[in-house]
Amino acid sequence: MNKQGNEQVKSLILKKFASRKQLGETSSEDVYNVIQKLFEQKETINMIFAAAPSQLDFIENFCCDKRIDFSRINAFHMDEYIGLPSGAPQAFGQFLNRHLFSKANFKSVNYIDGNSENIGAECERYSDLLKANRPDIICLGIGENGHIAFNDPDVAEFNDAKLVKVVELDAMCRQQQVNDKCFNELDEVPKKALTLTIPALVNADYHFCIVPTDKKAQAVHNTLYNEIDEKCPASILRKCDNIIFYLDSESGKLL
Numbered sequence: 001m002n003k004q005g006n007e008q009v010k011s012l013i014l015k016k017f018a019s020r021k022q023l024g025e026t027s028s029e030d031v032y033n034v035i036q037k038l039f040e041q042k043e044t045i046n047m048i049f050a051a052a053p054s055q056l057d058f059i060e061n062f063c064c065d066k067r068i069d070f071s072r073i074n075a076f077h078m079d080e081y082i083g084l085p086s087g088a089p090q091a092f093g094q095f096l097n098r099h100l101f102s103k104a105n106f107k108s109v110n111y112i113d114g115n116s117e118n119i120g121a122e123c124e125r126y127s128d129l130l131k132a133n134r135p136d137i138i139c140l141g142i143g144e145n146g147h148i149a150f151n152d153p154d155v156a157e158f159n160d161a162k163l164v165k166v167v168e169l170d171a172m173c174r175q176q177q178v179n180d181k182c183f184n185e186l187d188e189v190p191k192k193a194l195t196l197t198i199p200a201l202v203n204a205d206y207h208f209c210i211v212p213t214d215k216k217a218q219a220v221h222n223t224l225y226n227e228i229d230e231k232c233p234a235s236i237l238r239k240c241d242n243i244i245f246y247l248d249s250e251s252g253k254l255l
Helices: 020-039 053-062 092-099 119-132 171-179 198-202 214-225 233-239
Strands: 012-017 045-049 073-077 079-081 108-110 137-140 164-168 192-196 206-211 243-248
Touching: 012 020, 020 045, 020 053, 020 137, 020 206, 020 243, 053 092, 053 137, 053 206, 073 092, 079 092, 119 164, 119 192, 198 233, 206 214, 206 233, 214 233, 214 243
Parallel strands: 012 243, 045 073, 045 137, 073 108, 137 206, 206 243
Antiparallel strands: 079 192, 164 192
């Protein structure tokens, strides 16, 4: 698959599966193979993970893969709510700790602190970490509004000067958190968050984009077939050097 919409892409592979189980198994195996390739070239690699129920099919396979030497992997995540109570289960750091970071012996786990007393300084701190540890692999999804991380259409900037910034979450993004059963109602969802920006997310050698469920079908179609535009932030992924999209029968139904 070397051309989508009106834009030439570098190396885009699309994989569709009949079930989320197959999606999770294959995406995890593909990530393992790239990790092993990278381990032949360097002692330590850096990975960024998304925190969302859509990622669990992948994460549950990945975290228990005994072939992977997690002690050679620095782990990061890509966004975090601002102002949730300390230890709130909806916090993305808590989500990843519960499902992934606590189950594998990573060399380091680097959390974004959405409760920092100085949010500006926290953005700088995490930006410095990313500069010192350029990502090799990013495992991510796509939001119902086409966002990647918390780069919603209204705040996404393909040429953002920042690597980490504060954003206001749009209504569709916040409603998705309710749809995903992370919150009971919209008023509980924070209105602000910290996010890695578009340049921070595309700055990796390998991208694995895991997008199941029918709620993502329109966003998947827009990502792959519409113009590469900030109206659909995920469309920028078509310009990444090496990217694989993993879809199930529902998320790929409009293709």
